[in-house]
Amino acid sequence: MDTTFATAAAPRKPLVHAANIAAHRMQLALATVAVALPTMATVLAFVLWLGYGIGFGPVEATLLAGFYALTIIGIGCGYHRLFTHQAYKTTTPVRVVLAILGSMASQGPVLFWCAIHRRHHNFADTDGDSHSPYFNKETRMNRLVGFWHAHTGWLFSTEVTDWGRYIPDLLKDRPIFRVNQLYFVWIALGLAIPAAIGGLVHGTLAGAGYGLLWGGLVRTFFVHHSTWCINSVCHVFGRRPFKINDEARNNWFVAILTFGEGWHNNHHAFPYAMSHRFKWYQYDPNGGIVKLLAKFGLAWDLRSPSAEAVREKLASAPAGHNAPG
Numbered sequence: 001m002d003t004t005f006a007t008a009a010a011p012r013k014p015l016v017h018a019a020n021i022a023a024h025r026m027q028l029a030l031a032t033v034a035v036a037l038p039t040m041a042t043v044l045a046f047v048l049w050l051g052y053g054i055g056f057g058p059v060e061a062t063l064l065a066g067f068y069a070l071t072i073i074g075i076g077c078g079y080h081r082l083f084t085h086q087a088y089k090t091t092t093p094v095r096v097v098l099a100i101l102g103s104m105a106s107q108g109p110v111l112f113w114c115a116i117h118r119r120h121h122n123f124a125d126t127d128g129d130s131h132s133p134y135f136n137k138e139t140r141m142n143r144l145v146g147f148w149h150a151h152t153g154w155l156f157s158t159e160v161t162d163w164g165r166y167i168p169d170l171l172k173d174r175p176i177f178r179v180n181q182l183y184f185v186w187i188a189l190g191l192a193i194p195a196a197i198g199g200l201v202h203g204t205l206a207g208a209g210y211g212l213l214w215g216g217l218v219r220t221f222f223v224h225h226s227t228w229c230i231n232s233v234c235h236v237f238g239r240r241p242f243k244i245n246d247e248a249r250n251n252w253f254v255a256i257l258t259f260g261e262g263w264h265n266n267h268h269a270f271p272y273a274m275s276h277r278f279k280w281y282q283y284d285p286n287g288g289i290v291k292l293l294a295k296f297g298l299a300w301d302l303r304s305p306s307a308e309a310v311r312e313k314l315a316s317a318p319a320g321h322n323a324p325g
Ligand SMILES: [Zn+2]
Pocket: 120, 124, 230, 231, 235, 248, 264, 268
């Protein structure tokens, strides 16, 4: 099954429509809170730490790193490679855990995320792509505005992606549908658990506050921007070993931040590939985690292109180049 939903026969117009005004307002309010709250909390956390020397120590650093890793894995191994691209199969408990960890990243419920991302691959860097930096070619929109749109601005768009077209499989997936419905519970847990750990370790209410701040909100800020760099940075800066028909690029720095998702040119060339590592030096911990799950019998049917398919694609020229360049 071609999980990119990008077929030659696909119409070039996206199936999107304007939602009703109440839904728009709700979407805009949620996007505003999701972007603004972690940003303001991060400013506060750094002011407290660098200005007053309080609120950050080994406990908070551990909570930040630990919850960053868990939620980045939830997005990369779960939302992206498993649910969007079906790059491997795994057990229902592992699927649920990955969907919950991805939800804790506050990037939207799993079904919303996957629908948008399948649409991104379907229309990459053309009209219909939800978050291309080249979204407004007709008016030669300033590159900086395009970059902002790809990075964060698209979250405030009034478009709605047609779930019936893009995620029919996930709509029938009962456990994942249930995780999707409980989205705000997972976000609350993603904030409450580091707060509880901070409070328990320090034995004070302030300790809980610092845990919430660094393990919850500052972590969310960094996970947001690392992930969003894939849509912005990885469609503008980096190498394109595969001369595919869009602007996806390999960016080593974003690959480090996102545990391997930054090898985005590799990924757009072979969206179904479980591993994004095509050269020995390409750092891809998310791929390593799936291989580890497979070693323990918890993952199977890991998909990867043949060496011949990779060679062929490296040698082939694109049919046409969509983005301005
Ligand atoms: Zn992309």
